[in-house]
Each structure stands twice: as structure tokens, then as C-alpha cells.
Amino acid sequence: xxxxxxxxxxxxxxxxxxxxxxxxxxxxxxxxxxxxxxxxxxxxxxxxxxxxxxxxxxxxxxxxxxxxxxxxxxxxxxxxxxxxxxxxxxxxxxxxxxxxxxxxxxxxxxxxxxxxxxxxxxxxxxxxxxxxxxxxxxxxxxxxxxxxxxxxxxxxxxxxxxxxxxxxxxxxxxxxxxxxxxxxxxxxxxxxxxxxxxxxxxxxxxxxxxxxxxxxxxxxxxxxxxxxxxxxxxxxxxxxxxxxxxxxxxxxxxxxxxxxxxxxxxxxxxxxxxxxxxxxxxxxxxxxxxxxxxxxxxxxxxxxx
Numbered sequence: 326x327x328x329x330x331x332x333x334x335x336x337x338x339x340x341x342x343x344x345x346x347x348x349x350x351x352x353x354x355x356x357x358x359x360x361x362x363x364x365x366x367x368x369x370x371x372x373x374x375x376x377x378x379x380x381x382x383x384x385x386x387x388x389x390x391x392x393x394x395x396x397x398x399x400x401x402x403x404x405x406x407x408x409x410x411x412x413x414x415x416x417x418x419x420x421x422x423x424x425x426x427x428x429x430x431x432x433x434x435x436x437x438x439x440x441x442x443x444x445x446x447x448x449x450x451x452x453x454x455x456x457x458x459x460x461x462x463x464x465x466x467x468x469x470x471x472x473x474x475x476x477x478x479x480x481x482x483x484x485x486x487x488x489x490x491x492x493x494x495x496x497x498x499x500x501x502x503x504x505x506x507x508x509x510x511x512x513x514x515x516x517x518x519x520x521x522x523x524x525x526x527x528x529x530x531x532x533x534x535x536x537x538x539x540x541x542x543x544x545x546x547x548x549x550x551x552x553x554x555x556x557x558x559x560x561x562x563x564x565x566x567x568x569x570x571x572x573x574x575x576x577x578x579x580x581x582x583x584x585x586x587x588x589x590x591x592x593x594x595x596x597x598x599x600x601x602x603x604x605x606x607x608x609x610x611x612x613x614x615x616x617x618x619x620x621x622x623x624x625x626x627x628x629x630x
Contacts, residue, residue, distance in 0.1 A: 355450055358449055361448060362454055363454070372413075375389075375398060377389075380431040380432060380434075390404065391428070393423050393429075398413040422447045434601070442457070474512070474516070476510040476512050477511045479561050480560040481507050481557070483558040487552065488552040489550050491555070492530060492531060492545070493530050496511065498525075498533075498535075499522035500526065502526040513536060513566065520536050525544065527548070542574065543607060544578055547578075554611070556610050559606075560605070565625050566622040569622060573619075578614060579617065580595040581616075
């Protein structure tokens with residue numbers, strides 16, 4: 326027999342539904358606020374780390390920064406004067422308010438922040454999260470962690486070939502002559518493991534590299550017929566490692582007076598210049614014999630935001 330609901334039963338059901346709804350809506354809103362807050366923090370951390378890495382890589386020899394409140398990564402030391410064509414936008418919920426550091430950029434190569442302090446993110450329900458930007462190099466607030474991966478990049482500045490010269494903007498690493506194009510990073514230390522080579526291939530159409538524990542050998546091979554000559558100027562840059570010193574190689578492939586400050590396109594016009602703690606300028610002129618240098622490096626401790 327069908328039993329109909331009484332009016333009081335129906336009203337009770339509606340009252341319970343209203344009560345549950347009133348409880349679940351604030352809970353959902355709080356969940357959404359927390360989710361938006363976490364997203365804002367995560368994306369800002371990504372922007373900060375990416376800006377630091379771009380500045381350290383020396384791309385276009387410029388610095389990169391972050392405009393925190395707008396979720397914008399930009400190239401330059403000032404947001405208003407930035408190159409807008411290179412903006413990267415990492416948007417987050419407009420309901421999240423940001424206080425503290427509003428804008429920060431990082432120095433070239435070293436990745437030093439222009440500002441230090443705290444960025445605070447606040448949701449409409451009052452929940453907060455924060456990011457702390459610490460000092461770098463020598464600062465009392467620096468966090469020292471095990472060294473980051475070390476890598477090396479060779480940027481070719483000038484190449485000229487005469488006769489049967491065949492130099493090109495490429496680097497060949499190790500006994501397998503693994504080819505790396507111009508402006509491409511070569512691994513030196515990966516996950517704490519030093520990448521070492523047992524030898525290198527001499528006769529390649531570019532520079533040869535042999536990686537050892539604590540130094541790399543960079544060689545431009547000659548072996549050219551009479552009248553053949555190759556002129557190669559290249560910048561050699563290290564990331565997360567300091568260049569301690571540069572030495573001339575010994576034997577048939579030693580450079581001719583590479584540290585005398587005299588540069589020419591003649592056979593004796595080789596020159597090696599240490600630009601700064603991270604970069605060496607190698608200018609080589611080869612004919613029958615090659616030119617080779619040894620660059621000694623030391624891994625730097627890691628500095629994180």
C-alpha cells in the first residue's frame with residue numbers, strides 16, 4: 326500500500342537539504358581558495374626559478390625578472406622598459422592578493438636577486454602562503470646545498486677557412502665525437518657524477534673536447550695541407566662552476582704564445598683570455614699543427630631561492 330509523505334516530513338527533508346547545502350558551499354569555497362592559493366605560489370616559484378636560470382645562461386647577454394602581482398616573467402631589469410615581445414605570462418586567480426616584493430630581476434651569470442625578502446599571497450578567506458627570496462654569493466642568508474649540475478657551452482664568435490680549411494661552428498666531445506651545435510650546453514657533472522672521456526677525436530670539422538675530472542681539454546686540430554688555415558674564435562662558458570685557471574697544452578698541439586696579449590690571423594696569433602670566473606675566450610689559428618688548452622674548473626655550491 327502506497328504511503329504518502331506528510332507535510333511535516335517533506336519540510337524536514339527540505340530543511341536537512343538546506344542545512345547540508347549551507348555546510349557544503351563554504352567548504353567548497355575554502356577548498357577553491359586553497360587551490361587558487363597553491364597555484365599562485367607554485368607558478369610564482371616557477372617564474373622565479375626560470376628567470377634566474379635564463380639570466381645565468383647569458384641569453385642575449387641580458388637579465389630576466391618577474392613582476393609578481395601580474396604573473397609576468399620579463400626580460401630586462403625594469404618591467405616598464407622590458408621587451409614585451411618576450412613576456413611569459415603565468416596567470417593565477419585574481420582573487421589572490423600579493424604583498425611584499427612586487428618586482429625582482431636576477432643578475433647575468435650569477436643569478437643574484439635585485440631584491441631580498443618575502444612575497445606573501447593571501448586568499449579571500451584569510452589563508453596565506455609565502456615565498457622567501459634569499460641573498461646569494463656570500464650573503465648571510467644563503468642556503469648552501471650540494472652542487473648543482475655543471476655544464477659547458479661553446480659559442481663561436483668568428484670562423485675563417487683558407488685552402489682546405491673546414492672549420493665550422495660545432496663541438497665534438499669524447500672518443501665517439503658526439504656533436505654539439507653552436508650555443509648548446511655540454512654536460513660536465515650530472516646528478517653528482519662527473520662526465521669523463523677516455524680520449525677525443527682529433528680530425529673533426531670544429532673544436533674537440535675531452536672532459537676530465539676537474540678540467541676539460543679543448544682542441545682545434547690542424548693537419549692541413551700547405552696553404553690551408555683555420556681561424557676559430559669561441560667563447561667557452563661554464564654554468565655552476567668557476568674557472569680556476571687556463572693552461573697551455575703540451576706536445577704537438579700546444580698553442581703559440583697564447584697568453585702574450587697579441588692577436589693576429591697568423592700562425593702565431595693564438596690567444597686565450599679569461600673573461601671572468603665563468604668564461605674563457607679561445608682564439609686559435611691552425612695549419613699543420615693544432616692548438617689545445619686545458620681549462621680547470623671547480624664546482625660551485627648550489628644557491629636556491
